[in-house]
Amino acid sequence: MKILVVEDEIPIATYIKNQVAAVLKDRHSSITVCHTLVEADILTDSRSIDLCLLDLNLNGKDGFEILRKATAHSFETIVISANVDRAIEAFEHGVLDFIPKPFEADRLKIAFDRFFSTEFNRRTHLKYISFRRRDGYHVLKTKNIRYFKASNIYVEAHLWTGSYELLDKTMEVMEKMLSTEFVRLHRSYIVRISDIKSYRHIGGGTYQITLTDGVTLPLSRDKYKLLKDLLDS
Amino acid sequence: MFCRLALKWMKRKLAANILSILGMVSLIQAASAHPINFNTSSDYVVPLIKWAVRESSTDIWRSHDPNLSTELIGYHEFKTEVHIEGNLDEFKYLVLRFYGPLSAYKLYWDDQLMLENGIVSNTANNEQAGQLLQTIKLPRRITTPGSHTIRLTASNWANGITHPLLKNNFGLKFTYIGYGHILAASESRAILSITLGAGVLVLTALFSLVLFYSGNTYRSYVLLSIFCLLNVAVLLIQYVELYFPVKMGHYTLFSMLLILLIALKGVYLCYFFSHHFNLGWKKISFAILLIASVVSIIYINSDFNFFLMTTIATLFAGYAAFHRRVGSLSSFIGLLGMIAVYVITNQFPLTPGYAYGSIFFAYAMIFSIGKQIKRTNQAKHRLELKSAQLEMAMLKKSIQPHFIMNTLLSIISWLEEQPKIAADLIHALAKEFRIVSDVSSKNEITVKEELELCENHLQIMSLRKGTQYSLVKNNLPLDYKIPPMIFHTLLENGLTHAFQPGEKGTFWLSYSSDDGVHKFTLENNGSHVSLNGNSPEGMGLTFVKSQLRLRYHDEWGLTTGLVDDKWVVEIRLYRS
Numbered sequence: 001m002k003i004l005v006v007e008d009e010i011p012i013a014t015y016i017k018n019q020v021a022a023v024l025k026d027r028h029s030s031i032t033v034c035h036t037l038v039e040a041d042i043l044t045d046s047r048s049i050d051l052c053l054l055d056l057n058l059n060g061k062d063g064f065e066i067l068r069k070a071t072a073h074s075f076e077t078i079v080i081s082a083n084v085d086r087a088i089e090a091f092e093h094g095v096l097d098f099i100p101k102p103f104e105a106d107r108l109k110i111a112f113d114r115f116f117s118t119e120f121n122r123r124t125h126l127k128y129i130s131f132r133r134r135d136g137y138h139v140l141k142t143k144n145i146r147y148f149k150a151s152n153i154y155v156e157a158h159l160w161t162g163s164y165e166l167l168d169k170t171m172e173v174m175e176k177m178l179s180t181e182f183v184r185l186h187r188s189y190i191v192r193i194s195d196i197k198s199y200r201h202i203g204g205g206t207y208q209i210t211l212t213d214g215v216t217l218p219l220s221r222d223k224y225k226l227l228k229d230l231l232d233s
Numbered sequence: 234m235f236c237r238l239a240l241k242w243m244k245r246k247l248a249a250n251i252l253s254i255l256g257m258v259s260l261i262q263a264a265s266a267h268p269i270n271f272n273t274s275s276d277y278v279v280p281l282i283k284w285a286v287r288e289s290s291t292d293i294w295r296s297h298d299p300n301l302s303t304e305l306i307g308y309h310e311f312k313t314e315v316h317i318e319g320n321l322d323e324f325k326y327l328v329l330r331f332y333g334p335l336s337a338y339k340l341y342w343d344d345q346l347m348l349e350n351g352i353v354s355n356t357a358n359n360e361q362a363g364q365l366l367q368t369i370k371l372p373r374r375i376t377t378p379g380s381h382t383i384r385l386t387a388s389n390w391a392n393g394i395t396h397p398l399l400k401n402n403f404g405l406k407f408t409y410i411g412y413g414h415i416l417a418a419s420e421s422r423a424i425l426s427i428t429l430g431a432g433v434l435v436l437t438a439l440f441s442l443v444l445f446y447s448g449n450t451y452r453s454y455v456l457l458s459i460f461c462l463l464n465v466a467v468l469l470i471q472y473v474e475l476y477f478p479v480k481m482g483h484y485t486l487f488s489m490l491l492i493l494l495i496a497l498k499g500v501y502l503c504y505f506f507s508h509h510f511n512l513g514w515k516k517i518s519f520a521i522l523l524i525a526s527v528v529s530i531i532y533i534n535s536d537f538n539f540f541l542m543t544t545i546a547t548l549f550a551g552y553a554a555f556h557r558r559v560g561s562l563s564s565f566i567g568l569l570g571m572i573a574v575y576v577i578t579n580q581f582p583l584t585p586g587y588a589y590g591s592i593f594f595a596y597a598m599i600f601s602i603g604k605q606i607k608r609t610n611q612a613k614h615r616l617e618l619k620s621a622q623l624e625m626a627m628l629k630k631s632i633q634p635h636f637i638m639n640t641l642l643s644i645i646s647w648l649e650e651q652p653k654i655a656a657d658l659i660h661a662l663a664k665e666f667r668i669v670s671d672v673s674s675k676n677e678i679t680v681k682e683e684l685e686l687c688e689n690h691l692q693i694m695s696l697r698k699g700t701q702y703s704l705v706k707n708n709l710p711l712d713y714k715i716p717p718m719i720f721h722t723l724l725e726n727g728l729t730h731a732f733q734p735g736e737k738g739t740f741w742l743s744y745s746s747d748d749g750v751h752k753f754t755l756e757n758n759g760s761h762v763s764l765n766g767n768s769p770e771g772m773g774l775t776f777v778k779s780q781l782r783l784r785y786h787d788e789w790g791l792t793t794g795l796v797d798d799k800w801v802v803e804i805r806l807y808r809s
Contacts (some may be wrong), residue, residue, distance in 0.1 A: 008734045009639065012701040015646030035734030057635055057729075082638030101634075102642035 002048065005033045006040045007055040016053060016080065023109050027116075033132060037069055044073050054095075055080040067093040068137050072099070072130035074168045076176075078111050091125035094177045111152075126179050131159065131167045140165060146195070147217065148174055150188040183230065185209060185223045199227055268314030269444075271410055273321050278330070278411025278419060278582045281383070284313045300534070302334050306395045308355040311385040315410055317378050322783070323470075325412050325431035327376045329369040329383070332407040332474065334394040334488075336362045336481045338387035339443050342375055351481065357390035362481035366474040370413060392481065394488045401534040402492060409582055411696055419583040424475050428797050430588030431468050434461040437595040456505040457598065463498035464591055467491065472585060489791070495535050497625075499526040499542025506546045510553035510561055520685040543572055559608045560601035567597020619783055620676065626776055627673035627718050630725075631666060643697040654696055661693045672717040677784060679709040684742075686721045694728050702728065709745035713751070715806075716780040723802050731759025731800055750807040756799045781806075 003020060007013035013033045032049075034040050036107045043049070053076055054070050070077045071093045079090045082101040086126040090098050097111040110144055140157055149156045149164075150171045158164040167174065175184050184190045191211065199219055207219035209227070218226065271279050286297040287310040297311060329347075331340065337351030337360055351363025375381075389395060393444055394403040410414065438461035445454040451684065470491045473479055479487070500522045509516050522545070530538040547568040551560035571590040579586035630636075640662055647655035668686045672678045684706065691702040704724075724740060732738045741756040774793070781789045781804070788807040795801070 009643065009697055010735050011646050011697065012639065014640055015642070082634040082642075084634065101638040102645050 001028045001050045003028055003031045004040065004043060004049045004052045005031060005055070006035070006037065006052060007033065007069075007080075008035050008057070010035065012055065016055065018054065019105050019108055022110055024107055037066060041067075041069070044075070049073070049075040051075055051096075053080055054078070057081075057083070066091070067095070068128075068130045068139055070130075071128075072132045072137050072168060073162045074170065075175065076115060076173065078115070088125060092127040094126045094129060126177055129167060129177075131157075131165055133165075138165070142178070144213070145192075146211065146213075147192070148178075148182075148190040183223075183227070185193060185227060186218050186220045189217050191217065193230060196227070196231070199224070199231075248797075256695060265341060268316045269300050269317060269410075270316045270381050271327075272292065273319040273378075276412065276415055278409045278416050280406060280582055281315070281408040281410060282406050284311050284405050286311050287332060297405070299404045299408075301400050302395060302403040303400040305387070305389045305392070305404075306332060306723060307390070308353075308388045311405065313383050314380055315383060316380045317376055320380055321373060321376060322412075325414065326373050327371045327410060328413045328416050329367075330411075330416055331367045331369065333405055334366065334389070334392060334403040334484075335385070335387040335405075336360055336389045336392045338363070338385045340367075340369065341382075341384040341386075343381050344384070345375065345417050345597075347371070350517060353386055353388045354390075355388065360388050360390050362391065365479040365481055365484050369690070383444050392485060394485065396489075399492055401531070403488060411582075416583070419581075420475060423472060423583050424583055426588045427468050427475070427585050430585070430591050431465045433592045433595045434465045434468075437461045438465070440599065441602070444606070451508075453505055453508040454602075456501055456508055457602075460498055460501040460505050461595070463494055463501060464587075467494045467498060467587055468585065468591070470494065473622040492530055492535070495538060496526040496530045497648070499530075499538055502542055503546045504537060506549035506553070506564065509564070510549065510558045512552065513550060518540060535802050539575070540572070542674045543568060547572070560603075560605040563597050567594050567601065570594070580616040586786045611667060616783070620780070623776070623779055623783060624673045626779075627669060630718070630722070631669040631673075637662075640697060647696070648650060658693065658696045661689055661696065664689050665693060669718070675717055676739060677714040678717045678742075679711060680713045683717065683720050684709070684711075686718070687724050687742075690721055690724060698734065700732075700737055702732075703740070705739060705741045707741060709742065709744050710746075713744075715753075716784045719777050719780055719804070720753075720755060722773045722777050727755075727757045727759065727800065729773075731757050733760055735762060749790060749807070753806075755802045756796075758799055777804075 001024075003024075005013055005016050005020070007016055008014070013035065017031050017033050021028070032043060034043055040052075044052075051069060052075050054066070065088055067079075070079075076096045076099050077094075078097045078099060079087075079095050080099045080101060080103065081087075081090075084098075084100045087098040087100075097114055099107055099111055127142055129142060129145075131138055131140065140159075144159050144161075146158045146160050148167075148171075149158060151166065153170060155167045155169050155171055155174045156164045157167055169177070171184070171188070171190070175182075175190060178190065181192055181194065184191050191209070193212050196211045197212045197214075199207065201224075202208050205221055207221060207224050208216050210216050211221045252566065267279055269279060269283055280298050284297040284299050285294040286304060287294050289309075294312065306699070317327075329340070331350075333350075335350075336467045337353045339353055340348040348367060348369050349406075350367050352359065352361035354360040438458040441454040441458035441461070444775070445451070445458070450578040469476075470487050473487065499617075500519070503522045504519055506512070507514060522542075525545070526542055527539060529541045540784050547565065550561055550568055554565045571594040574593050575586040575590035577586070578584050578589045593757060640658065644655045644658050644662075647658060665686070668682070672682060672686065684704075688704055691704055695702045720742060727740060728738070735760070739758050745752045745754075774791075780792060781791065785806055785808065790805040790807075791803070793800070
């Protein structure tokens with residue numbers, strides 16, 4: 001497991017690195033420390049990172065910018081910050097956890113437990129999804145998304161407008177990030193439950209759902225029962 | 234009826250009065266030999282202003298100027314003629330009201346002795362001064378239609394009113410003839426208006442003094458109060474004979490005092506306005522005004538003095554009104570009103586126009602001051618609010634989570650590795666809080682105090698960032714007062730924006746003073762700034778500008794920019 005620590009104050013960065021190493025013991029393969037977002041950008045382009053511990057000043061106008069950049073990547077992000085008043089905003093951008101400064105090793109452990117948990121830790125706050133295009137970072141509002149579709153190792157966010165954006169996330173990460181209003185009904189599709197108009201068995205072990213706007217999407221056989229329960233309840 | 238007659242009377246008298254104000258009336262009277270006319274159907278009193286004086290030990294009579302008092306010295310005979318037109322109303326009688334600058338006189342009506350006021354003598358030793366005011370009732374049988382002669386045998390040896398310095402302000406012109414009941418009514422009205430005027434002026438003076446002592450410590454309130462009290466003194470002394478019988482001997486002192494007080498009140502009127510509207514020529518103007526006032530009253534007369542000084546004051550108020558100073562318009566109107574009321578009411582005999590004018594003026598001034606106080610209080614309130622906001626901002630800055638939580642985490646992170654540094658950091662943080670809580674409530678602190686805060690802050694940030702920040706001081710005036718936390722905030726700004734993590738940093742703070750302009754320059758050599766070149770504006774700079782505005786209003790300047798790869802902030806203060 002590869003961890004990236006972004007922290008602009010060198011002594012604190014060292015401290016975080018030591019704490020992470022102590023908490024994870026031998027469960028990590030590397031901890032890289034960098035001090036600026038520019039540096040972090042270069043690193044994340046060249047390596048695959050699993051988790052980022054982001055500790056930048058989220059105060060002021062920069063906060064939104066930093067969150068947008070951090071959450072556009074395929075890795076999960078845990079924010080460590082003194083600006084507790086920005087915590088909700090951070091969750092809205094899909095961060096895994098928000099650790100207020102100053103923190104203890106125990107609090108760090110809780111965050112890692114969350115990361116390693118196989119259960120879904122659904123995030124109820126997600127409002128924005130950041131993504132990176134050639135021309136820079138952009139933000140999607142989750143309410144503008146019709147459904148998510150797997151595309152190789154990436155995820156396509158299909159919008160109500162008919163277009164789609166490619167997100168640097170795996171289907172698994174995406175599923176974890178989204179709130180309980182979304183459900184993964186197929187290996188390749190995540191949809192909003194409230195947008196499902198009907199579902200049916202079209203024969204030959206093939207199932208299908210129809211969304212409110214008439215679009216049909218495949219439904220896994222093993223999710224048929226789950227959907228039935230969900231919609232009946 | 235009264236109005237119609239008053240208008241008629243005014244028309245006739247206005248021209249003569251304006252000329253008399255200018256001190257030119259003597260020329261007209263010398264030329265005219267006609268007697269004063271008294272129409273028995275009229276109900277006003279008539280001033281006796283055409284007098285002749287007899288050349289000593291001859292039978293030659295020549296014209297005497299009733300505006301001048303110099304011709305009254307010594308032993309003289311004066312006469313004037315009154316032409317009574319028509320028969321007197323039934324049951325009514327005429328009176329002569331003699332208010333004169335003569336120490337002693339015998340008064341004859343058609344060679345019949347009517348009054349002996351004091352003892353007349355051709356030598357100073359034997360003279361005895363009489364009363365200042367005499368009202369002589371004329372029996373109906375002698376006030377028949379036709380011409381009558383009033384003759385005075387007068388002596389004037391010990392009378393100060395005849396002093397050359399006072400010559401233009403006293404004379405025989407204050408003598409009247411009229412129906413007894415009209416004259417009595419006029420006197421009552423005069424007493425009433427003087428008492429009212431003096432009362433209003435005393436109240437205004439008290440009001441101004443209370444304002445001065447209650448914290449609105451503007452000197453102009455004291456000046457207004459002095460002006461009002463001088464006015465009260467002038468009014469009461471000028472008409473003292475209406476309240477008490479006054480001996481001619483005592484009036485010598487009063488008249489000297491009166492002239493001085495009139496001259497002074499004119500000065501204070503103008504001086505008050507130049508202060509009140511902050512016209513800037515305060516020091517020089519008092520001397521000039523004093524000279525103008527004294528010269529005008531001695532060489533022309535008190536009426537002219539009144540018009541001159543009031544016109545100057547009106548010009549002052551008009552100038553202030555033109556520049557939209559608060560309360561100046563009502564002052565301007567008040568002064569114009571005072572002149573107008575004076576001119577109008579002065580047309581009537583025995584009417585103290587100045588009392589009426591002063592009442593009008595006092596009301597206008599109270600209104601003007603009220604307006605000014607309202608505006609001042611509003612400004613003060615705004616300032617207090619702003620000051621409190623800035624104090625809050627300073628305290629908030631020192632406990633903002635990003636600063637304090639990161640510092641605490643730094644302390645934790647140093648604690649295990651190097652406890653000594655952790656302890657240093659705790660001490661520096663404590664010192665920062667102590668200084669901030671101390672200076673935040675102050676409007677200004679010395680450069681020395683500010684430097685202590687800055688250096689302490691740099692120490693905290695050096696320990697936190699694991700690098701070395703230093704401040705180079707150049708030619709700083711340690712005792713010079715500045716608003717608190719200006720440079721501290723600019724340093725903070727620099728630390729946030731200018732340096733790469735781990736980069737060593739130097740700040741240069743220098744001072745220069747040129748032609749009354751104090752200039753502080755703060756530079757840093759952060760590589761980040763020269764890389765990006767963008768302006769690190771933000772909350773910090775907004776705070777600094779608010780502080781400067783609160784203390785220096787618009788007499789300051791702040792510029793930021795990149796000079797030779799250094800980020801430079803320059804603050805210019807245009808007053809000390």
